[in-house]
Structures are given as C-alpha cells and as structure tokens.
Amino acid sequence: xxxxxxxxxxxxxxxxxxxxxxxxxxxxxxxxxxxxxxxxxxxxxxxxxxxxxxxxxxxxxxxxxxxxxxxxxxxxxxxxxxxxxxxxxxxxxxxxxxxxxxxxxxxxxxxxxxxxxxxxxxxxxxxxxxxxxxxxxxxxxxxxxxxxxxxxxxxxxxxxxxxxxxxxxxxxxxxxxxxxxxxxxx
Amino acid sequence: xxxxxxxxxxxxxxxxxxxxxxxxxxxxxxxxxxxxxxxxxxxxxxxxxxxxxxxxxxxxxxxxxxxxxxxxxxxxxxxxxxxxxxxxxxxxxxxxxxxxx
Numbered sequence: 001x002x003x004x005x006x007x008x009x010x011x012x013x014x015x016x017x018x019x020x021x022x023x024x025x026x027x028x029x030x031x032x033x034x035x036x037x038x039x040x041x042x043x044x045x046x047x048x049x050x051x052x053x054x055x056x057x058x059x060x061x062x063x064x065x066x067x068x069x070x071x072x073x074x075x076x077x078x079x080x081x082x083x084x085x086x087x088x089x090x091x092x093x094x095x096x097x098x099x100x101x102x103x104x105x106x107x108x109x110x111x112x113x114x115x116x117x118x119x120x121x122x123x124x125x126x127x128x129x130x131x132x133x134x135x136x137x138x139x140x141x142x143x144x145x146x147x148x149x150x151x152x153x154x155x156x157x158x159x160x161x162x163x164x165x166x167x168x169x170x171x172x173x174x175x176x177x178x179x180x181x182x183x184x185x186x
Numbered sequence: 187x188x189x190x191x192x193x194x195x196x197x198x199x200x201x202x203x204x205x206x207x208x209x210x211x212x213x214x215x216x217x218x219x220x221x222x223x224x225x226x227x228x229x230x231x232x233x234x235x236x237x238x239x240x241x242x243x244x245x246x247x248x249x250x251x252x253x254x255x256x257x258x259x260x261x262x263x264x265x266x267x268x269x270x271x272x273x274x275x276x277x278x279x280x281x282x283x284x285x286x287x
Contacts, residue, residue: 002187003187006187006191010191010195013195013199013225013229014195014198014199014202017198017199017202017203017222017225018202020202020206020218020219020222021202021205021206021209021210021215021219029215029218033218033221033222036199036222036225037221037225040199040225040228040229043192043195043229043232044228044229044232044249046187047192047232047233047235047236048236048240049232049235049236049246049249052232052246052249052250052253055253056228056253059253059256059257063256063257063260066260066264067214067218067260070214070264070267071214074212074213074214074267074271074277086210086211086212086215086278087209087210087211088209088211088279088280089208089209090209092208093204093205093208093209094205094209096204096205096208097201097202097204097205097208098201100197100200100201100204101197101198101200101201104193104197104200104201105194105197108190108193108194108197109190113189113190113237113238114238116237116238116239116240117238117239117241118239118240118241118242119240119241120236120240120241121240121241124240124246127243127246128243128246128247128250130243131243131244131246131247132243132247132250135243136243136244136247139247139250139251143250143251143254146254146258147254147257147258150257150258150261150262151261153262153265154261154262154264154265155265156265157262157265157266157268157269158264158265158268158269160272169273
C-alpha cells in the first residue's frame with residue numbers, strides 16, 4: 001500500500017514539476033507547482049514526518065496563492081490565451097539539467113550508503129521540537145533572525161520611495177524629489 | 187520504497203528546477219525553478235532522516251532550514267521583482283542588463 005502511494009506521489013511530484021515549464025497559462029503553472037509541492041508534502045508524511053509534511057503543504061498552498069497574484073500582475077499574457085515561449089538558451093539549460101541529473105543518479109546508485117542507525121522515534125514532532133529548543137537552539141535563533149532580516153529587506157525593497165531615493169539613482173537630482181514640498185531649503 | 191528511489195526523485199525535481207531556473211526569461215518563472223530545486227532538497231533531507239539517522243533530529247532540522255530558505259527566497263524574490271519593475275519596468279532577466287558591460 002505505502003509503495004503504491006509512494007509511486008503515485010513521486011510520479012505526481014515529478015510530472016507536475018515538469019509541467020510547470022510547459023504550460024502557457026500562469027494559473028496552470030502555479031497550480032502545477034502547487035501539486036508538486038503537495039505531493040512532496042505527502043511523501044514527507046509517508047516518511048513519518050507528519051508535522052513537517054503538513055507545514056510544507058500549508059505553506060506552499062499559501063505561497064502559491066500569493067504567487068498567482070504576482071504571476072498575473074507581472075507576466076504578460078497571464079491567461080495563456082496565446083501560445084508563448086519565453087526561454088533563452090534552452091538547449092544549454094537542458095544539457096546542464098540532464099548532466100546534473102545523471103551525475104546525481106550515478107552518485108545515488110554508486111554510493112555505499114550506511115545502514116540505518118537507531119530507530120525512528122515514537123513522535124517525530126517531539127524529537128524536532130526538543131532539538132530546536134535544546135541542542136539546535138543556535139540554528140533556531142539564526143533562522144529567526146534571517147526571517148526578521150527578510151521581512152525588513154522585503155519591505156525596504158518593495159516600498160515605492162525610500163529616504164535614499166530622493167536624489168535619484170545617480171544621486172544628482174536637485175532639488176530632491178519629495179512627495180511633499182517644504183523641507184529644508186525649499 | 188527505498189532510499190535510492192527517494193533520492194532519485196529528489197534529483198529529478200532538482201534537475202527540473204535547474205532547467206527552469208536556467209532557461210526561463212521571466213524572473214517569476216526563475217523563482218519557480220528555484221522553488222522546485224529546494225523542493226527536491228526537502229524530499230532528499232526527509233529521506234536521509236528516515237533511512238539513515240532517524241534517531242537524531244539533524245535531518246529534520248535541515249528540513250526546517252530548507253523550508254525557511256524557501257520562504258526567504260520567495261519574499262525577497264518578489265520584493266526584488268517589484269523594485270526592478272518599478273525602477274526600470276523590467277520583468278525579464280534579459281532586460282535587466284545594467285551590470286553587463
């Protein structure tokens with residue numbers, strides 16, 4: 001049974017991942033990527049990582065919803081009504097991807113993998129939580145600060161006008177462009 | 187269901203993502219490729235944890251780090267897309283060639 005579920009999810013993940021770069025419609029692309037992530041989340045659940053699998057599934061559903069909005073906002077031809085191909089160096093990319101896959105596959109089958117050490121814990125979620133709040137606390141702190149920096153950075157990049165944009169890209173604009181006049185010297 | 191099969195799937199997802207990230211012109215589609223590559227890493231990390239060292243939490247911690255990397259990539263990626271579109275009306279990588287001298 002688990003083997004059958006594995007094959008279904010694995011084929012679904014790979015096929016929908018491949019279709020991401022084949023579909024014309026941006027909505028289909030986004031949903032295809034989401035299906036790939038859902039299948040990966042299912043595989044994690046199959047591996048006994050219930051919590052992380054569900055986290056991946058929930059996160060990816062939300063992420064793809066946001067992604068769909070951005071795709072439609074930034075892509076020309078978002079509905080895919082006209083066939084389009086936006087590639088550069090397709091052959092080179094394909095060659096690099098195939099060679100990478102071949103190297104990885106060769107490594108996978110040639111490496112003498114060690115035997116399993118220890119048994120899976122009764123509660124994998126508890127194992128993760130204890131590690132993050134104990135021996136892996138430094139990792140958790142680093143991840144937390146990374147996320148904080150990401151939030152600040154994303155807002156700084158995405159705001160329309162920051163305090164350093166007043167003088168333009170080459171810092172030569174005089175007078176500086178301010179939304180409200182009446183600052184120093186004006 | 188073996189470690190090799192899981193790793194093969196992970197390698198496949200990684201390679202598909204790599205192809206997308208290298209070949210696509212739209213910045214948003216490149217981000218999709220990167221996401222797929224990280225997706226492969228997720229599957230690989232989960233398989234390593236389950237088949238090699240389930241008694242230690244390290245595999246799970248790597249997975250958490252990868253999930254964080256995914257969200258960071260997504261947030262900063264969209265912020266960069268917004269910034270460059272606002273500044274130059276650029277939404278394709280080939281148009282953002284300011285540094286290509």
